[in-house]
Amino acid sequence: xxxxxxxxxxxxxxxxxxxxxxxxxxxxxxxxxxxxxxxxxxxxxxxxxxxxxxxxxxxxxxxxxxxxxxxxxxxxxxxxxxxxxxxxxxxxxxxxxxxxxxxxxxxxxxxxxxxxxxxxxxxxxxxxxxxxxxxxxxxxxxxxxxxxxxxxxxxxxxxxxxxxxxxxxxxxxxxxxxxxxxxxxxxxxxxxxxxxxxxxxxxxxxxxxxxxxxxxxxxxxxxxxxxxxxxxxxxxxxxxxxxxxxxxxxxxxxxxxxxxxxxxxxxxxxxxxxxxxxxxxxxxxxxxxx
Amino acid sequence: xxxxxxxxxxxxxxxxxxxxxxxxxxxxxxxxxxxxxxxxxxxxxxxxxxx
Ligand code: SF4
Ligand code: SF4
Numbered sequence: 001x002x003x004x005x006x007x008x009x010x011x012x013x014x015x016x017x018x019x020x021x022x023x024x025x026x027x028x029x030x031x032x033x034x035x036x037x038x039x040x041x042x043x044x045x046x047x048x049x050x051x052x053x054x055x056x057x058x059x060x061x062x063x064x065x066x067x068x069x070x071x072x073x074x075x076x077x078x079x080x081x082x083x084x085x086x087x088x089x090x091x092x093x094x095x096x097x098x099x100x101x102x103x104x105x106x107x108x109x110x111x112x113x114x115x116x117x118x119x120x121x122x123x124x125x126x127x128x129x130x131x132x133x134x135x136x137x138x139x140x141x142x143x144x145x146x147x148x149x150x151x152x153x154x155x156x157x158x159x160x161x162x163x164x165x166x167x168x169x170x171x172x173x174x175x176x177x178x179x180x181x182x183x184x185x186x187x188x189x190x191x192x193x194x195x196x197x198x199x200x201x202x203x204x205x206x207x208x209x210x211x212x213x214x215x216x217x218x219x220x221x222x223x224x225x226x227x228x229x230x231x232x233x234x235x236x237x238x239x240x241x242x243x244x245x246x247x248x249x250x251x252x253x254x255x256x257x258x259x260x261x262x263x264x265x266x267x268x269x270x271x272x273x274x275x276x277x278x279x280x281x282x283x284x285x286x287x288x289x290x
Numbered sequence: 291x292x293x294x295x296x297x298x299x300x301x302x303x304x305x306x307x308x309x310x311x312x313x314x315x316x317x318x319x320x321x322x323x324x325x326x327x328x329x330x331x332x333x334x335x336x337x338x339x340x341x
Binding site: 033037066069081086157168 | 302329330
């Protein structure tokens with residue numbers, strides 16, 4: 001029973017997902033990235049495709065590549081993949097399948113004082129991730145191109161700390177020619193990475209809450225996805241133990257399918273009444289829960 | 291949740307699934323997957339903070 005519980009636990013599933021997305025481990029020793037055809041497929045979570053171990057593409061980078069190229073101003077392929085992932089799972093991907101989400105979970109476990117961001121600051125900051133999706137990921141690659149109609153992946157270049165962590169550091173360590181090219185951009189990105197790591201020790205998943213454009217996409221789907229959570233009002237006593245437990249600060253009793261819920265299941269495990277359920281709801285289940 | 295919103299959510303779920311599959315098929319027809327592959331198999335210097 002204990003083994004089954006372990007296999008079903010979130011850290012175990014997160015570890016498996018992290019290894020599966022970075023299965024080409026030998027790349028870390030050679031300082032090169034995998035160049036196989038599997039990279040035509042996008043992985044669901046944030047996993048830089050320039051990570052030496054990466055076996056797939058990361059959807060937000062792929063979206064910027066198509067939008068910033070000179071052939072198309074819209075990517076049916078990548079948007080279709082995002083819709084499919086979002087409609088099926090919503091932010092289950094954030095809770096269980098994203099490597100950077102997992103890294104932030106681990107950083108938050110480091111015993112340091114924890115900060116609670118006041119609601120007045122937290123609420124407006126949560127909208128920043130939609131801005132980060134709309135401007136550097138979508139608008140700039142379409143509008144700000146060079147004379148050949150090509151644009152760099154602005155979000156990855158100037159904001160994302162993951163490329164530095166997963167790609168930059170291991171590749172620069174293992175590749176002499178890359179080391180000779182380092183300049184201002186690398187220092188800037190190292191600064192962002194260090195800041196993200198430090199804040200992740202103090203605040204639960206700051207990058208997910210405030211900046212991640214992929215999280216913003218999946219947040220839009222939480223209300224409609226096949227995977228859903230429900231609070232059974234006939235069982236709920238209103239004690240709000242679940243809301244005290246939730247590190248994403250979701251108002252569970254009001255809206256458990258909030259865009260901010262990463263489906264971690266902490267609330268479910270703390271509810272003594274068993275009022276919270278989750279899963280791939282059929283029509284009947286939805287009706288009963290409603 | 292009223293019956294109307296419940297039904298809308300249900301249609302939205304299946305509708306989104308269908309749109310997702312349709313979009314992927316359209317993207318494949320336009321060969322967008324090749325752009326994705328080309329980007330993903332080369333080290334992205336901007337992404338890693340070098341270029
Ligand atoms: S919000 Fe972004 S970084 Fe966080 S878990 Fe979701 S996809 Fe990953
Ligand atoms: S509402 Fe529950 S499942 Fe969602 S983030 Fe909060 S604790 Fe996790």
